[in-house]
Amino acid sequence: MDRVAVIGVGQTKYEKGKRETFSELVYEVVTRALEDAGITIDDVDNIVSVSSDFWDGRTISSMAIQDAVGAFGKDITTVEGDGTFGAMYGAMRILSGNFGVGLIVAHHKGTESSMSGITNTSFDPLVERRLGLDAVTSAALQARRYMDRWGILEEQIAPVSVKNHGNAKRNPLAMLPMDITVEDVMNSPMISTPLKKLDCSAPTDGACALILAAQHEAKQLSTHDKRVWLNGVGHCSDAFHLGDRDLSDTRALKEAARTAYAMAGLEPSDIDLAEVYDAFTYMELMWLEGLGFCDDGMGAEYLERGVFDFGGKLPVNPSGGRLSANPVQVAGLACMAECVLQLREEAGERQVEGAKTALAHGINGMCGQAHCVWILGK
Amino acid sequence: MADWKDEVEEIVFDGKICVPYSWTVGSTLSKWYGMMRDNAEIWANRCPSCEMVFVPPRKKCIYCYKDMNDWVKLAGTGVLETYTVVQHPEPGVYPKEPPFVYGIVKMDGADTGLVHFIEGVEPDKVKSGMRVEAVMSKEREGNFMDIECFRPIE
Ligand SMILES: [Zn+2]
Numbered sequence: 001m002d003r004v005a006v007i008g009v010g011q012t013k014y015e016k017g018k019r020e021t022f023s024e025l026v027y028e029v030v031t032r033a034l035e036d037a038g039i040t041i042d043d044v045d046n047i048v049s050v051s052s053d054f055w056d057g058r059t060i061s062s063m064a065i066q067d068a069v070g071a072f073g074k075d076i077t078t079v080e081g082d083g084t085f086g087a088m089y090g091a092m093r094i095l096s097g098n099f100g101v102g103l104i105v106a107h108h109k110g111t112e113s114s115m116s117g118i119t120n121t122s123f124d125p126l127v128e129r130r131l132g133l134d135a136v137t138s139a140a141l142q143a144r145r146y147m148d149r150w151g152i153l154e155e156q157i158a159p160v161s162v163k164n165h166g167n168a169k170r171n172p173l174a175m176l177p178m179d180i181t182v183e184d185v186m187n188s189p190m191i192s193t194p195l196k197k198l199d200c201s202a203p204t205d206g207a208c209a210l211i212l213a214a215q216h217e218a219k220q221l222s223t224h225d226k227r228v229w230l231n232g233v234g235h236c237s238d239a240f241h242l243g244d245r246d247l248s249d250t251r252a253l254k255e256a257a258r259t260a261y262a263m264a265g266l267e268p269s270d271i272d273l274a275e276v277y278d279a280f281t282y283m284e285l286m287w288l289e290g291l292g293f294c295d296d297g298m299g300a301e302y303l304e305r306g307v308f309d310f311g312g313k314l315p316v317n318p319s320g321g322r323l324s325a326n327p328v329q330v331a332g333l334a335c336m337a338e339c340v341l342q343l344r345e346e347a348g349e350r351q352v353e354g355a356k357t358a359l360a361h362g363i364n365g366m367c368g369q370a371h372c373v374w375i376l377g378k
Numbered sequence: 379m380a381d382w383k384d385e386v387e388e389i390v391f392d393g394k395i396c397v398p399y400s401w402t403v404g405s406t407l408s409k410w411y412g413m414m415r416d417n418a419e420i421w422a423n424r425c426p427s428c429e430m431v432f433v434p435p436r437k438k439c440i441y442c443y444k445d446m447n448d449w450v451k452l453a454g455t456g457v458l459e460t461y462t463v464v465q466h467p468e469p470g471v472y473p474k475e476p477p478f479v480y481g482i483v484k485m486d487g488a489d490t491g492l493v494h495f496i497e498g499v500e501p502d503k504v505k506s507g508m509r510v511e512a513v514m515s516k517e518r519e520g521n522f523m524d525i526e527c528f529r530p531i532e
Contacts, residue, residue, distance in 0.1 A: 019380035019388060057393060116468040126403045127434055127522050128493050132472040137480055140462035141493070145482075148460065148506045190465040239440050243482055243491030244432075247460065 004091045005218035005227045006376070007101075008037025008211035009337040014175045014325035016111040018205035022056060025107050025207035026068035033103070033209035039221050041070040044211070046099045050079045050086035050106035050329050054118045069105050082106075082277075083208060083333025084362030084372035088233055090212050100217040104210045108327040110203030122366060124241070135279070135366065136200055140192035142247040142367040143282040147194060149248040150297030152282075154194050158185035159303055160281035161198045161323055167310055168320025170350035175204050175325040185281075199281040201326035208333040210340070228340045231357075232266065232375035234259025242367060250290030253361075253371040257291045260359075260373040268292035271375070272355040273342055274314060275335035277363045278321040284308075287361060288316060291373065310350070318342070318350045332362020332372060339376045406437045409449075415520040420512055422488045424448040433488040454512040455531065456485035456492075463501040477501045483510055483528050498529030 010032030012018070012025055020028070034041060047069050049062040058064060062078035069076070077093075079086040083106035090102040119135035146152070159182055168174035180198065188197040218227055236259070238252035239245050261267060268291060276291070278284035285299030293314060294302045302308060308316035317323075319338040322331050339358035341347045357377045364370040403411065406423070413419050423446040424431045425439035431450060432439070439446055461481035464472065472478070479501050482491040496504055497513070510528040518524040 019383060057395060114471070116471045120471050125399075125401055126407055130473070130522055131480065131493060131495065132468070132474070133480065133493065134468065134471060136466075137462055137464055137472075140464075141460050141480060141482055144462055144506065145460035190463075192465060193463040195462075241434075241490070242493055244440060247482075 002095055002097070003215045004094050004230045005213050005215065005222070006210055006230065006336070006340050007213045007218050007222040007227055008033040008039070009340050010036060010209040011173055011334060011337050012206045013173050014204050014206040014327055014334070016175065016202070016204060018109065018111070022107050022109065023065050023068040025205070026065045026105055029207045029209040030069055030103065030105060033211050037211045037222060037226065039101070039211070043221060044070065044101050044103045045074065046093055047071050047074055047076040047103045047105065048079060048086045048090040048093070049076060050081065050083050050104070050333070051108070052080050052329050054121055055108060055110070055113060055328065057113060065107060069103060075099070081329065081364040082362035082372065083330055084336065084360065084374060085235070085332070085364060087210060087212070087333060087336060087374065088235060088372055091230055091233065094212055094214045100214050101221070102212045104212060104333065105207065106330040106333045107207040108329045109205040110326070110328060111205050115203050119366070136195065137192045138242060138366045139280045139283070140195045141242065143194050143280065145246070146248040146282055146286055152297070152300050155182060155186065156300035156304070157199065157281040157285060158182045160278060160284045161185045163303070163309060164278060164317050164321040164323040167318050167350065168324035170318070170348070171320050171324070173325070174320035176202065177320065177324065195280060201279045201322045204325045204327045206325065206327040206330055206334070208330045208337050210333060210336060225344060228343045229377050230374060231377045232260040232262070232264030233373065234263065235370070235372045237365070237370035240365070240369065245367070247367055250286055253287060253290030253368065253373070256371040256373045260375050261292070264375040264377070266357065266375060270357055271314065271359045272357050273318060273339070273352045274316050274359040274361070275319060275321070275338045276316060276361040277331060277335070277368070278317055278323050279326055281323065283368065284316065284321065287368070291359065291361065315352050318347070318352055332360065335360035335362060336374055336376070343376060343378045404437070406435050410435050411520040411524065414514070414524040415518040418514040418518065420452045420454055420485070420525065422450050422452050422485070424450055431488045432490050433485055433492055450487060452485050452487045454485070456483040456510055456528070458482070458496065458504070458506055458508040458510050458528070459484045459491050460506055461496055461504050463504065479504050481510070481528065494525055495527040496529070497527040
């Protein structure tokens with residue numbers, strides 16, 4: 001099978017209250033990604049644009065930024081979901097043999113609208129939507145279930161926030177670099193038990209673009225030090241209704257991870273760093289378990305031992321993670337961008353020494369209904 | 379922050395999208411809500427293949443993809459599988475003032491959980507594993523709020 005490489009990345013700074021329009025954010029990241037790859041928009045033969053209509057406040061939001069992605073006269077297709085799913089679609093298009101160079105772009109503004117109102121509309125209008133459930137209250141139901149099942153205390157999930165906000169201090173693109181303690185997390189206002197303010201990510205604005213290329217084009221257009229290979233990918237979805245799942249179970253993630261590791265011919269122990277979707281503290285631990293980095297229920301203990309610290313055996317979210325910037329649809333693509341920078345040894349102060357293989361993870365749907373796992377290599 | 383604001387005075391538009399919908403709830407949920415409204419009963423349906431019992435009822439089993447025509451009446455009792463005490467207000471989204479409690483109840487006789495409000499108990503006394511029962515609304519209109527909440531069984 002042909003291989004697909006990432007040959008360029010572009011990101012905005014992630015922050016709240018950005019004063020640029022959606023198109024302006026997209027112009028910014030596409031321009032950066034093209035410059036990073038050393039190519040022009042004419043070299044790009046297809047585009048995948050990722051967005052969400054409710055967040056943008058318009059229908060067919062992905063089409064509205066077409067001028068900004070340089071799609072005029074080109075083949076463009078759209079994804080509503082996390083950026084990792086857009087990347088998967090883009091890689092599949094290249095592997096079909098019909099395309100050589102693809103641009104994957106995601107944009108999001110969380111601070112121009114209402115996170116609660118928008119995520120409430122993802123619930124079934126025929127059943128539980130009128131309860132008023134939203135992203136944080138449903139996550140809280142999952143957190144309680146996970147913590148009850150494994151006997152995990154609030155003090156044991158709080159260090160995820162301490163670690164990731166601390167990591168963000170080394171990332172100039174992160175929104176919330178902070179020096180905090182477990183006590184600060186524990187004393188932050190309760191949002192929905194057991195989740196406190198510092199257990200939750202905050203609305204964020206930003207955009208990210210990746211340029212993918214088939215092996216032949218990658219070698220023609222790009223140099224060795226700029227190329228990062230997409231060696232494995234897996235995707236799997238769980239049931240839609242929260243009550244149909246045991247919310248402490250990561251069966252969909254396990255399946256996605258199994259597929260990705262098998263495609264890459266690797267095991268969890270081969271991964272040098274991971275960027276996972278930590279929209280909430282407890283999620284990072286659950287997903288690390290589902291990804292096979294430790295047994296189910298053991299995430300908190302590994303975290304306490306420092307395994308997932310920046311200087312640990314497996315640095316997790318060296319970028320600062322979603323807890324430090326969560327541009328929802330962009331988030332998983334930002335995970336991939338961080339992995340690319342790390343593997344190119346361009347991660348500056350947060351460079352994980354000798355990183356050869358990295359894992360990026362994105363989710364879609366409430367409480368991690370669907371997962372996409374990427375394994376990237378130098 | 380954007381540097382263009384030094385030179386240009388920014389203009390911001392406020393917006394709101396209000397679009398009406400009339401969603402059919404379909405054959406399966408129409409039957410379910412009808413029995414709630416008319417008889418104050420909560421029903422579920424069973425997969426003929428794996429025998430999983432689903433509440434709310436489904437047209438097809440999510441595991442076997444088989445039609446589910448075998449309906450069973452639930453007693454209305456169950457176990458609280460997980461819960462959260464909502465402390466932060468979200469006017470216009472949350473229909474109640476905090477603190478209030480959401481829970482997922484595994485109803486006796488069913489294999490899936492039902493998300494709903496947990497009431498009739500101090501929020502800080504709610505615990506996973508509690509036995510609870512459904513409280514049906516006095517005025518029932520054929521929707522999910524015909525179940526008012528679940529409350530602990532004395
Ligand atoms: Zn079945």
